[in-house]
Amino acid sequence: MIERTFKILVLLMTTFYMSxxxxxxxxxxxxxxxxxxxxxxxxxxxxxxxxSLEKILSENADDTLFGDEYIAIIDEINFKFNTLANVINELKVNNLLEETNDNNLNRAYRLLIETYREVIESDYSQIVELVKNSDHGEEESNQKFNTLYTNASDKLNKKVDLFYEALHEYSIAKDLEIDLK
Known part of the structure; x- marks a missing residue:
């Protein structure tokens, strides 16, 4: 989980400054x-x-999270999950710009969005249900959580890498000068 979060944070920190x-x-x-x-x-x-997932894991490490605190964190997880699902659903992959002739970027974009949809529908939704319905500290739940999370991270990391590689290739092919700061 930390490795995935760290990788995403690194990607976010390498923001392109379009100005x-x-x-x-x-x-x-x-x-x-x-x-x-x-x-x-x-x-x-x-x-x-x-x-939000990390928050429930860290705050419940000593099995002291109950009642209103637990409900508040579960509500936050649900909200963040629904926000992610809504962001993905807003993106249209069927009507990609056809006037550009960059199939690699279109393909990488489409694959990443489709992978996110798949992960949201399967792994992430199972994780949310597991967190909501599991007993605190239950070994079997922890193992299932870790397996689901690892599977989701592996799928997404590959597609994120593919997307950024295609984006980089596109910027070179189109002679776009992008400053990485």
């Missing part, structure tokens, strides 16, 4: 920004969701 960009191709830059900022919004929502 320093220059290109003769405004459409290419707009396309780049549309893809980049859409995925940045998804990663932000995912990080918020993971932080």
């Amino acid at each position: 320093g960009c220059s290109s003769n191709n405004d459409d290419a830059m707009r396309y780049f920004e549309d893809r980049y900022f859409a995925i940045e919004k998804v990663i932000d929502a995912d990080t918020d969701f993971q932080n």
